[in-house]
Amino acid sequence: MQVELLEYTPNPETTVAMAARLCYSSSDISQLAAGMSQEEASRLIRMLYRMGHLSPFEHASFTFGISGVSRAMSHQLVRHRIASYSQKSQRYVAERGFQYVLPPSIRNNEEARRLFAAEMAAIEQTYSRLVEAGIPREDARYVLPNACETQLVATFNARSLLNFFRLRCCTRAQWEIRAVANKMLLLVRKVAPTIFEKAGPSCISEGVCHEGKMSCGRIERLRRTGRAGLGSL
Amino acid sequence: MQVELLEYTPNPETTVAMAARLCYSSSDISQLAAGMSQEEASRLIRMLYRMGHLSPFEHASFTFGISGVSRAMSHQLVRHRIASYSQKSQRYVAERGFQYVLPPSIRNNEEARRLFAAEMAAIEQTYSRLVEAGIPREDARYVLPNACETQLVATFNARSLLNFFRLRCCTRAQWEIRAVANKMLLLVRKVAPTIFEKAGPSCISEGVCHEGKMSCGRIERLRRTGRAGLGSL
Amino acid sequence: MQVELLEYTPNPETTVAMAARLCYSSSDISQLAAGMSQEEASRLIRMLYRMGHLSPFEHASFTFGISGVSRAMSHQLVRHRIASYSQKSQRYVAERGFQYVLPPSIRNNEEARRLFAAEMAAIEQTYSRLVEAGIPREDARYVLPNACETQLVATFNARSLLNFFRLRCCTRAQWEIRAVANKMLLLVRKVAPTIFEKAGPSCISEGVCHEGKMSCGRIERLRRTGRAGLGSL
Amino acid sequence: MQVELLEYTPNPETTVAMAARLCYSSSDISQLAAGMSQEEASRLIRMLYRMGHLSPFEHASFTFGISGVSRAMSHQLVRHRIASYSQKSQRYVAERGFQYVLPPSIRNNEEARRLFAAEMAAIEQTYSRLVEAGIPREDARYVLPNACETQLVATFNARSLLNFFRLRCCTRAQWEIRAVANKMLLLVRKVAPTIFEKAGPSCISEGVCHEGKMSCGRIERLRRTGRAGLGSL
Numbered sequence: 001m002q003v004e005l006l007e008y009t010p011n012p013e014t015t016v017a018m019a020a021r022l023c024y025s026s027s028d029i030s031q032l033a034a035g036m037s038q039e040e041a042s043r044l045i046r047m048l049y050r051m052g053h054l055s056p057f058e059h060a061s062f063t064f065g066i067s068g069v070s071r072a073m074s075h076q077l078v079r080h081r082i083a084s085y086s087q088k089s090q091r092y093v094a095e096r097g098f099q100y101v102l103p104p105s106i107r108n109n110e111e112a113r114r115l116f117a118a119e120m121a122a123i124e125q126t127y128s129r130l131v132e133a134g135i136p137r138e139d140a141r142y143v144l145p146n147a148c149e150t151q152l153v154a155t156f157n158a159r160s161l162l163n164f165f166r167l168r169c170c171t172r173a174q175w176e177i178r179a180v181a182n183k184m185l186l187l188v189r190k191v192a193p194t195i196f197e198k199a200g201p202s203c204i205s206e207g208v209c210h211e212g213k214m215s216c217g218r219i220e221r222l223r224r225t226g227r228a229g230l231g232s233l
Numbered sequence: 234m235q236v237e238l239l240e241y242t243p244n245p246e247t248t249v250a251m252a253a254r255l256c257y258s259s260s261d262i263s264q265l266a267a268g269m270s271q272e273e274a275s276r277l278i279r280m281l282y283r284m285g286h287l288s289p290f291e292h293a294s295f296t297f298g299i300s301g302v303s304r305a306m307s308h309q310l311v312r313h314r315i316a317s318y319s320q321k322s323q324r325y326v327a328e329r330g331f332q333y334v335l336p337p338s339i340r341n342n343e344e345a346r347r348l349f350a351a352e353m354a355a356i357e358q359t360y361s362r363l364v365e366a367g368i369p370r371e372d373a374r375y376v377l378p379n380a381c382e383t384q385l386v387a388t389f390n391a392r393s394l395l396n397f398f399r400l401r402c403c404t405r406a407q408w409e410i411r412a413v414a415n416k417m418l419l420l421v422r423k424v425a426p427t428i429f430e431k432a433g434p435s436c437i438s439e440g441v442c443h444e445g446k447m448s449c450g451r452i453e454r455l456r457r458t459g460r461a462g463l464g465s466l
Numbered sequence: 467m468q469v470e471l472l473e474y475t476p477n478p479e480t481t482v483a484m485a486a487r488l489c490y491s492s493s494d495i496s497q498l499a500a501g502m503s504q505e506e507a508s509r510l511i512r513m514l515y516r517m518g519h520l521s522p523f524e525h526a527s528f529t530f531g532i533s534g535v536s537r538a539m540s541h542q543l544v545r546h547r548i549a550s551y552s553q554k555s556q557r558y559v560a561e562r563g564f565q566y567v568l569p570p571s572i573r574n575n576e577e578a579r580r581l582f583a584a585e586m587a588a589i590e591q592t593y594s595r596l597v598e599a600g601i602p603r604e605d606a607r608y609v610l611p612n613a614c615e616t617q618l619v620a621t622f623n624a625r626s627l628l629n630f631f632r633l634r635c636c637t638r639a640q641w642e643i644r645a646v647a648n649k650m651l652l653l654v655r656k657v658a659p660t661i662f663e664k665a666g667p668s669c670i671s672e673g674v675c676h677e678g679k680m681s682c683g684r685i686e687r688l689r690r691t692g693r694a695g696l697g698s699l
Numbered sequence: 700m701q702v703e704l705l706e707y708t709p710n711p712e713t714t715v716a717m718a719a720r721l722c723y724s725s726s727d728i729s730q731l732a733a734g735m736s737q738e739e740a741s742r743l744i745r746m747l748y749r750m751g752h753l754s755p756f757e758h759a760s761f762t763f764g765i766s767g768v769s770r771a772m773s774h775q776l777v778r779h780r781i782a783s784y785s786q787k788s789q790r791y792v793a794e795r796g797f798q799y800v801l802p803p804s805i806r807n808n809e810e811a812r813r814l815f816a817a818e819m820a821a822i823e824q825t826y827s828r829l830v831e832a833g834i835p836r837e838d839a840r841y842v843l844p845n846a847c848e849t850q851l852v853a854t855f856n857a858r859s860l861l862n863f864f865r866l867r868c869c870t871r872a873q874w875e876i877r878a879v880a881n882k883m884l885l886l887v888r889k890v891a892p893t894i895f896e897k898a899g900p901s902c903i904s905e906g907v908c909h910e911g912k913m914s915c916g917r918i919e920r921l922r923r924t925g926r927a928g929l930g931s932l
Binding site for chain 2: 070071072074075078079081082085090091100101102103104105106109111112115116118119120122123126129130133134135136138139141142143144145146147174175
């Protein structure tokens with residue numbers, strides 16, 4: 001799995017802070033943009049986060065390259081509708097010799113690993129034979145597994161990302177999308193540290209857990225140490 | 234494949250027409266709602282369509298039950314972001330003895346059909362063995378094929394549906410999503426005949442084709458007979 | 467101010483519950499729809515709300531007629547982007563003898579009321595004179611006040627409504643949009659009582675307040691009586 | 700009126716082209732990003748535009764500062780829902796001595812100009828007196844005119860911008876939002892010339908006019924000179 005930050009809005013934090021400042025100020029936009037220090041931007045961003053006034057975060061957007069992930073993962077990812085996606089097409093791109101994602105639980109179980117690898121090889125062979133028998137790629141691909149690797153370019157704004165991290169960095173999220181989300185979070189924290197300093201699952205970002213009986217228990221540990229809702233920085 | 238219209242906004246056409254009328258009228262809303270005949274609604278809806286003033290169509294929404302479709306199809310479907318989806322989860326629902334979708338090109342090719350059926354049976358067995366070997370369902374499902382059946386509840390408003398039909402009723406769309414789109418169109422035409430009278434691929438609804446060299450040629454036939462852009466009613 | 471519920475998805479609660487059930491069930495859609503009692507729907511809806519699993523709420527939508535409200539209010543309302551609007555146009559509809567909204571703080575202050583009424587009359591006269599002087603309506607309206615009455619048809623799904631009520635039923639929201647939100651809430655509670663039983667500002671629906679120093683203090687009273695986050699039913 | 704391009708996705712054209720290329724290629728993302736010349740990007744972008752395959756355009760976003768515009772304009776602007784806005788609040792920012800927008804039709808009519816200026820002065824005085832009489836700003840502002848100046852930060856992706864220009868650069872659009880749209884278009888054309896080379900009203904970008912009897916007639920002139928749908932470059 002590989003996740004890259006391809007492009008992002010320059011100066012994401014001063015852009016967000018300046019937009020927020022505009023709402024409550026009679027100064028004009030160029031003055032606001034000029035006079036904004038990083039320190040002031042950070043202070044404002046923390047206040048917005050605390051008040052739940054998240055719309056200014058939408059002015060910063062982030063474009064990721066995501067590859068070596070399964071179509072099981074991508075089917076979950078594209079359910080996040082406040083984002084933009086371009087994905088490798090199985091209709092148009094041949095999948096002979098496709099790569100596949102091996103779930104850790106299978107990697108760590110010798111019997112399962114053997115069964116899985118054999119099945120992947122069998123599927124690959126069937127796919128090739130279907131194509132040779134004259135079946136169009138877009139139909140031969142019906143035999144391909146969820147594990148089949150895909151790649152996407154995905155663009156999210158910072159507000160939508162905060163929501164994505166809240167849901168998908170949770171230990172109850174499926175492991176693969178969680179791994180992608182964690183990598184995305186590390187990347188955006190480098191370029192927008194204040195915006196994302198408290199990003200993460202709701203136990204970390206808000207001090208609450210909605211999982212009920214399914215909870216992983218982290219919220220209890222965070223509460224005991226007084227760290228619930230403080231973020232991971 | 235089964236597509237049902239589960240629920241929809243009552244009186245979709247007078248609702249849309251009344252909302253449109255409101256924009257240009259000093260009458261109040263209850264007067265507008267009271268005095269709207271179906272004939273007048275139809276006339277207004279045709280005018281809106283012609284002027285490309287499509288926002289009033291958003292006031293009517295339609296909820297579909299879609300089952301017996303592949304996850305290849307559902308992955309395409311959920312890319313339409315101006316809609317709402319609830320989909321059967323492969324993480325939580327066991328897939329032993331899963332049903333699968335057989336593409337017509339494979340059904341009609343004896344060798345391919347045999348290869349495909351054998352592979353589906355092999356995958357089913359591998360899935361079951363992985364689960365028996367202690368692999369969680371959410372990981373065992375990585376072996377499952379794109380052909381695996383799923384079911385969804387999907388809600389679209391009429392404007393988003395018109396766009397969906399424009400793209401997915403096109404002969405260049407993938408056959409399975411096209412079949413779903415055609416069934417959806419038949420269902421909504423019964424309850425909102427004027428809104429959807431010109432719905433369909435862009436050759437039918439607008440008299441244009443964007444497919445260039447990939448065009449199926451229907452636009453040429455429609456033009457020769459003077460029927461391009463006239464809808465299919 | 468008048469708010470009516472013009473249309474809504476029939477059986478909103480069983481529709482939502484059935485869609486939610488589908489995600490975790492191997493039953494097919496028609497079975498699910500058939501066998502759902504209101505009691506079971508209510509139980510499921512409460513569980514969804516508790517887990518923050520709100521996407522199934524999107525399958526129910528509600529169309530409102532809103533009139534006798536100011537353009538100050540409508541400018542705020544249309545900032546809610548996950549909704550559909552049709553609004554009376556000041557470009558096309560003449561505003562001679564326009565109605566206006568009188569804020570309670572002005573109504574209750576004799577001097578202010580007199581100043582306000584005189585100004586409204588003066589503006590009306592200037593608008594008419596501008597039109598008589600040959601100025602097009604779309605430009606003459608630049609003189610019209612925020613208080614000028616407008617009317618809209620607005621459609622929200624239940625999830626977007628829950629968010630709207632969380633923000634706009636808060637005592638810190640502007641009084642006019644809060645009054646509209648409260649009327650909308652009363653209307654939808656009649657037809658979808660379980661979906662909206664905990665709807666309201668975040669103190670009522672979630673037991674938290676984000677207003678900080680600006681808080682109205684209700685959260686403290688709710689906490690003292692053990693009612694924070696319990697809803698208002 | 701002042702419109703600035705505050706920030707935008709760096710390399711907007713290669714970003715879009717690379718995302719588009721990904722859909723049809725087995726190359727990996729870093730290879731695609733590395734090997735993309737501006738010439739190749741331009742060629743791809745033109746093909747996407749021609750095929751109506753506009754989703755890759757969403758990966759480039761543009762943030763504008765817009766000031767010296769009326770609240771009549773901003774009420775129209777924020778109806779575009781696939782965009783993000785931060786706007787100066789009349790609830791929190793005092794409007795004594797407010798600036799206002801003077802429509803050209805009024806500027807060019809001496810009688811109208813005099814009436815309008817006098818009314819603006821009267822409104823300003825009434826606003827001040829209401830505040831002095833103890834009326835909160837959020838209610839005193841009900842007297843303020845549509846002409847009252849506001850400022851916004853607005854972020855659009857390139858696809859949403861193309862739609863915005865199609866609707867709002869049309870001569871039938873209201874003059875003020877059209878002027879803003881034209882300025883925005885000039886700004887983005889400088890930094891993404893191929894993406895926006897055909898942007899503009901539908902007569903220019905697509906060679907069609909939906910205005911019917913209300914048409915300004917430009918489409919006829921463009922057709923006579925063979926320039927309909929060719930863009931304005």
